Amino acid sequence: MKDNERQRGRATMQLEEREKLEQDIQVLCKRGDLAGAVERALEGYGQELMRLMASVLHDYERSRDAFSLFSENLLRGLPGFRWESSFRTWAYRLARNACYQVMHAPAGREQPVTMSKLPDAAERPRSETRPWQRTSVKERFRALRESLEPQERMLLLLRVDQRLSWEEVARVMSEGEEPLSDSALKRKAAALRQQFQRIKTHLRSLAQEEGLIADEDSPTPA
Template sequence: MHPHIEHVLRDLGPELFGWMMSSLGSETEAGDAFSLFAEELWKSLARYDGRCSMRTWCYMLARHTVARARAARANERLVPIGEGRFSEVAAEVRETTLRHLRTDAKDRVRALREQLDPDDRELLVLRVDKDLGWRDIALVMLGEGTSDEALTRHAAVLRKRFERVKKQLRARYGVIG
C-alpha cells in the first residue's frame, strides 16, 4: 500500500466516512461508497496537482462516489465494493467512525438534516461540520477541471444558498447560529 494513501485514509477517513453516512443515510451504502472512495483516491494521485488541499481533493472524490451510490440506488443497482489494497484500512476507518457516530444527540441532529434537500444538507455539512472554505466547497461540487473564475462565481452562489438554508432552519427549528 502506498504510505501516503494509508496516512490520508487514517487522517481524513473518519471525517469523510461520517460525511458519507450523513449524505447517504445508510451505514451499508456509506461503507460501500467509502471503499470505492479509497480506490478512487489511489487512482487519482497522478492527477492531484496541489491546486487545493488534500482534504478538499478527498471531499471532491467522495462527493462523486456518493453521487454514484445515489444513482445506483435510483436504478436499483448495487455499487460494487472495491477489494483492492485499501479495503482493510477502509474497513478499519468505517468501524471506528461508526462507533463514534452512534449517539443520541448526533441521531437527533442527523434527523433534522435528513429533512433538508440532499444538496442543502451536503452544503451544510461541508461548511458547518467540515469547515471548508467557499472556494473549496465549490471545487468539491463542480470537480477538478473547473476554472478559477467559475469557482469564484459558484462560491458566491453557495454562500447565498447557505444563508437561505440557515434562514429555513431558524424558521422551522430555531437552530444554526
C-alpha cells in the same frame, strides 16, 4: 479567558496536525509511493470522510460502498492530482462524487428522513437554559437538518461541521474534472453562500413550525 486560550490552542494544534498530514502525503507522492500516500490519507482523513458519507447517505452499507468507491478513485486519481488545492479539499470532492454515484446507482435510492420521523415534543422544564439548547431539542434540530436534500446536507456538513472555506466548498461542490478558474471559483462560492443562507432560512422556518424557536426569537423585519 483561559478557556478561550485553550480552545485556540486546540484549534492551532489541529491545524498543525493537518498541515503535517498534508505534507506527509505530498512527500510520499513525490517519492512515487502512491500506496503509502493513500494509506496515510485514509489513516488521517478516513474517519471524517466516512462520517460525511454516513450523514449524506443515511445508510451504513451504502456508506461502506461509497467509501470503497472513494478509496478506489483516490488511488486511481492520485497520480494526476496537481496540488492546486489541499489534499483534504480534493479528497472531500472525491467523497462527494462517490456519494452521488452510490445514490444514483440502480440498486437503491436515497431515503431521506421525513418530518413524521421527528422525535415527539418534550415538555419544557423550567430552566435558564434556552429551549433549543437542551439535548432533546438539539436532537430535533438534528432531525430537521437530516430532512434536507443530500446536496443541502453536504453543503452544511462542509461549511459548518468541517469548517471549509467558501473557496474550498466551491472546489468540492464543483462539477466536471477541470479545475475552476479564479473568477469561476468566486462565482461558485458566491452562489453556494447564497444557497447556504436559503437553507438556514428554511431550517429556521421549520424550527418555528415545530415550536423549537418561539416567534419572539424571530428577526424583526426591517
